[in-house]
Amino acid sequence: MRVLVLGAGKMVEAILTGFKKTENLSEWVIYSPSGISAQILAGKVGARVTTDPLLVKNPDWILVGCKPQQLSDLGSSLKGAFKESLFVSILAALSEEDQLEKLAGKELIRVMPNLPVEFNEGVSLLSSVSGQSRLSSMQALFAKLGTSLVVSEDELEELTLLTGSGPAFFYEFARYLAGSFTSLDEEKREALVKQVFKGAARTLKQDSESLSDLTDKVTSKAGVTIAVLNHWREMDLKDRLLSAIAAGKKRAEEIRVTLRS
Numbered sequence: 461m462r463v464l465v466l467g468a469g470k471m472v473e474a475i476l477t478g479f480k481k482t483e484n485l486s487e488w489v490i491y492s493p494s495g496i497s498a499q500i501l502a503g504k505v506g507a508r509v510t511t512d513p514l515l516v517k518n519p520d521w522i523l524v525g526c527k528p529q530q531l532s533d534l535g536s537s538l539k540g541a542f543k544e545s546l547f548v549s550i551l552a553a554l555s556e557e558d559q560l561e562k563l564a565g566k567e568l569i570r571v572m573p574n575l576p577v578e579f580n581e582g583v584s585l586l587s588s589v590s591g592q593s594r595l596s597s598m599q600a601l602f603a604k605l606g607t608s609l610v611v612s613e614d615e616l617e618e619l620t621l622l623t624g625s626g627p628a629f630f631y632e633f634a635r636y637l638a639g640s641f642t643s644l645d646e647e648k649r650e651a652l653v654k655q656v657f658k659g660a661a662r663t664l665k666q667d668s669e670s671l672s673d674l675t676d677k678v679t680s681k682a683g684v685t686i687a688v689l690n691h692w693r694e695m696d697l698k699d700r701l702l703s704a705i706a707a708g709k710k711r712a713e714e715i716r717v718t719l720r721s
């Protein structure tokens with residue numbers, strides 16, 4: 461399978477590192493304007509490099525991995541050469557329609573991965589109208605990187621904050637948790653909280669019970685865990701979380717508007 465990869469930043473690196481474990485990437489060709497990031501990534505994952513994407517003829521599909529604000533430049537440099545190709549774009553905030561216009565393409569699938577795809581434990585949300593015929597095969601491919609779910613474009617836009625930003629929310633929470641104790645030093649407490657985090661994640665993987673059932677398993681009536689949880693409930697942690705997420709959604713909409721103009 462020949463895949464043209466446009467961009468070689470953090471997210472593309474995570475995707476290709478995940479795919480390296482399940483696919484042969486020797487026919488994948490990476491392009492980046494500097495050439496440096498493409499060269500380094502190609503070396504890491506066993507792919508090839510090109511200094512000009514127009515030299516790659518008839519790719520099976522094209523992975524678009526630049527930043528949304530770089531898409532117009534990328535579209536100009538492609539000169540409409542890939543009209544018949546399927547674009548698979550990981551760009552946030554730009555609609556399928558806008559991306560197709562900038563790339564002068566006909567078929568595009570939006571994929572919103574998160575960084576744990578690097579370890580084949582990610583979430584990839586997929587949506588497409590123009591690329592419907594290849595949506596299920598692309599879903600199967602991204603399933604090799606973790607959970608792969610087809611959703612509507614509106615759902616993809618909303619859930620990006622949960623799946624894409626989500627890891628950062630858990631890290632921040634874990635940091636506050638570690639900082640709520642005084643024993644040991646900060647570094648050692650962080651090491652402990654990371655292991656608690658890994659252990660809790662491992663339990664989730666093996667257990668089909670709901671999150672509240674799993675919480676109940678740790679708590680006992682009138683015990684110390686429930687004392688903390690009850691305090692959170694009394695201080696409306698749920699509502700505070702909701703308002704923080706609302707701030708993220710508002711910012712996402714502002715970015716969408718800026719990119720459209």
Ligand SMILES: NC(=O)c1ccc[n+]([C@@H]2O[C@H](COP(=O)([O-])OP(=O)(O)OC[C@H]3O[C@@H](n4cnc5c(N)ncnc54)[C@H](OP(=O)(O)O)[C@@H]3O)[C@@H](O)[C@H]2O)c1
Nearest residue numbers: 467468469470471492493494497526527528530534551552
């Ligand atoms: N980071 C995340 O967690 C995450 C999650 C979901 C989706 N995404 C999406 O992933 C995309 C990339 O994000 P990132 O964090 O990986 O960015 P990044 O690290 O800044 O990488 C951007 C890459 O795009 C390349 N590039 C710039 N202009 C280009 C052009 N005209 N043609 C082709 N390639 C070009 C850059 O090349 P040089 O190296 O030569 O500068 C660089 O390799 C964004 O659209 C973002 O919305 C990111």
